[in-house]
Amino acid sequence: MEKxxxxxxxxxxxxxxxxxxxxxxxxxxxxxxxxxxxxxVGAVITLLLLLAKRGDRD
Numbered sequence: 001m002e003k004x005x006x007x008x009x010x011x012x013x014x015x016x017x018x019x020x021x022x023x024x025x026x027x028x029x030x031x032x033x034x035x036x037x038x039x040x041v042g043a044v045i046t047l048l049l050l051l052a053k054r055g056d057r058d
Contacts, residue, residue: 004010 004013
């Protein structure tokens with residue numbers, strides 16, 4: 001990759017890197033929401049299974 005020679009070239013490079021960083025941050029936040037959702041669903045299922053098992057003993 002060739003280095004930019006003008007200020008506008010550097011500004012374009014910085015702009016492109018900023019756009020890439022924003023895309024990565026949005027993708028990471030979507031993945032985080034997905035992981036949190038899966039964790040909450042797993043916790044609810046575990047709690048229901050524990051309560052059902054406890055109800056069998058009584």
